[in-house]
Amino acid sequence: MPQDNRQPLAISCNCRKIEKLKSEWKYSGINVEQSKLTFSNFEEWNEAASRVKDTAAAYCTEFDEIRNKRRNSLLLCGQVGSGKSHISVAVALNFLKQKIKVVYMPYRDVITKIKQNMIDQEYYSxxxxxxxxxxxxxxxxxxxGKINESDIxxxxEIINYRYLNFLPVIVSSEFTIDRLLxxxxxxxxxxxxxxKDYAVEIEKDIRNNYRLK
Incomplete structure (x- = not known):
């Protein structure tokens, strides 16, 4: 009886998919640990968490329709420990699966590195x-963290360019909307x-901090 070689082929194909995903995460700046931050393992432990997840899910669903419009972005802001980063990364992973290229910018790390190299015009640009x-x-x-005029x-420069060119952003911040303004x-x-259409402000309340649950 001829040997069935389909199983090894399936394993090989699966390995290639995994390696491709890892490559996409690397390009995006998302590490392997962050790649575990999905919609399915986000715990809706209170009303605020449910609002965050529902708004982000709606954003993903409607993205193709709104991506070239003025209101094409997502803002999750407010209380520390409320799942903002988890859901932001979950949205990014969802987009990557749809072949939408996302770049992850951990604000403090990136700004610090850019400021350290501002004298190098080529690097800065x-x-x-x-x-x-x-x-x-x-x-x-x-x-x-501590913010100065250079940070702003x-x-x-980044936000204004994207604003003028209708390029979407996903933003998480401990600042409330009023404080941002x-x-x-x-x-x-x-x-x-x-x-504006996809903004969730989580009330500053220790009860909204999942880490202290």
């Missing part, structure tokens, strides 16, 4: 362009206008 031009940009923990100028109206108002 290349770094800024990466976040200006990508198909979808995920900014995680916007304005985290850098993020304004008060802190820097130029950046805050652009983000708010882009995210």
């Amino acid at each position: 290349k770094a800024i362009s990466k976040y200006q031009l990508c198909e979808v940009l995920l900014i995680d923990d916007l304005f985290k 100028n850098i993020i304004f 008060a802190f820097d109206e130029g950046v805050g108002s652009r983000i708010y206008e882009m995210c």
Whole structure:
């Protein structure tokens, strides 16, 4: 009886898919641990968590229809530990599966590195362009830590370019919408206008911190 070789072929095919996914995560800046942050393992442990998940899910579902419109972005802001980063990454992973290229920008790390290399004009331009031009940009923990004028100028360059060119952003931040607007109206108002239809502000309340549950 001839030997059935279909099983090894299926295993080989599956391995290639996994390697391709890992390659896409690497391009996006998403690490292997973050790749476990999916919609399916996000716990809807209170009303705020359900609103975050439902809004992000609606954003994913409607993305093709809105991606070239003014309000084509997602904002999750407010209380620390409320699942904002988890769901933001889950959205990015969902897009990657649909062949939509996402670049992950951990705000504090990226801004620090850019500022350290500002004197190198070639590096600076290349770094800024990466976040200006990508198909979808995920900014995680916007304005985290101590912020100075250079930080604001850098993020304004990125946000303003994307705003003018109708390029989507996914933003997570501990800042409330009012605080974003008060802190820097130029950046805050652009983000708010882009995210207006898909914005969730989680009330600053220790009971909304999953880590303390």
